[in-house]
Amino acid sequence: MKSFKKFLVVLVLPLMAFSAAHKFYVSVTNVNYSEKDKALQITSRVFIDDLDKLLLERYDIKAKLNTDNESPLADEYLEKYLRSKFVVEVNGSTASYSYIGRKYDADVLIFYVEVPNIELSTLKSIQIENEILTDLFEDQQNIVHLKFGNDKKSFVLVKSRTKGMLKL
Template structure:
């Protein structure tokens, strides 16, 4: 009886190890973008949360930049390329017109980079529609999903954007 118990104690960890080594872990590809209208600043303030390793990989593959995000050796040009990438993959239209925004910077929170953007000088009372096209990381990961939450004057709207449906539109 004692021998059987000992064999079970040795075989169980081995079986678990073998099971884990043959199962593939599926990575979750998602970003979350919050767009909030600030009455005080007359601006849409935007935060976009992206996994650091995904953005790091994208900067290397798309621009050849070894960004080394969130490390002591982070590239001094990382912000420039992150801003450039956002301008090519994240578009905002107000009443059908593409609007420019400022890339204000970023900060890190565990395994996520939070990018800060702002669309200044927006008179919300004069705007009827808003359209968001978010293709961030979709050129790198087929399974990428970009969740967009928009808040303005007590209203909320959310979209889950995928490669085949990368645009959300709403009436303000």
Template sequence: MKSLKKLLVLLLLPLMAFTAAHKFYVSVTNVNYSEKDKALQITSRIFIDDLDKLLLERYDLKAQLATGEESPLADAYLEKYLRAKFVIEVNGNNADYTYIGKKYDADVVIFYIEVPNVDKATLKSVQIENEILTDLFDEQQNVVHFKIGDQKKSFVLVKSRTKGMLNL
């Protein structure tokens, strides 16, 4: 894990030096197992301006996220997009998930998703396919962190490699 963090810093540092000339496209998703709720609980952080651009280009919706003029259609289109681009498999089978909602934090949207009724005793694998924003930005990187029990694993998913799996 430490070596992954060091690698990410080394990869990100040169990119940050040129932020005025080139924007960096990244999302961060955390997948955790809740013993209490017997569910996979997922949060995903995505930049607001990237989602605004996506909604305009893909759905012709001027969403104006996180403003007083936010479109009343924004939530429905965001959920529709998430369901098309964010797929979860549990033990090799597509898992239905509940889109709980979103909140804003500075310049990001935090999405809350839950896969209910997951029995840890029979849990063998969790796979995430994350194609969020890869259809709009070729440089998009979707970082996924798994934490299930004492198992931890992280992936950097890109347009050419959109899936990451944790085997238990």
């Protein structure tokens, strides 16, 4: 019996160490220019469980994202939140964007956004402000990749620095 208790301690102790591990909070956003569509095409990948927690804490909605019991209000509130926390500026002016929709990929939700009617010849700067989940998680990092032809720039945006700019 004594050896069984030792065996149990040896088995359970390492598992307890993993449960106390800190989670990494991150989103990844890609901004590309489509010459064919004359538009900025944006995808943003965010962990589903983080968005579930956000919708519950901010809007009191049990979204149950990516389940058979997903709330019918989920999409409406996800778009509302996205529009309040994600801003695109083109040439120093706030650009309106179309929320195309979302899809799931394993444990990630992908947002699709487009800023239409952008002429490459008039494009001088693009600024992205991304505060997604920074109001919920102190350690949230929002990585943004901007790509326009040969011009590329990446930013790691955090709660204290939520904006990044690419000058062309």
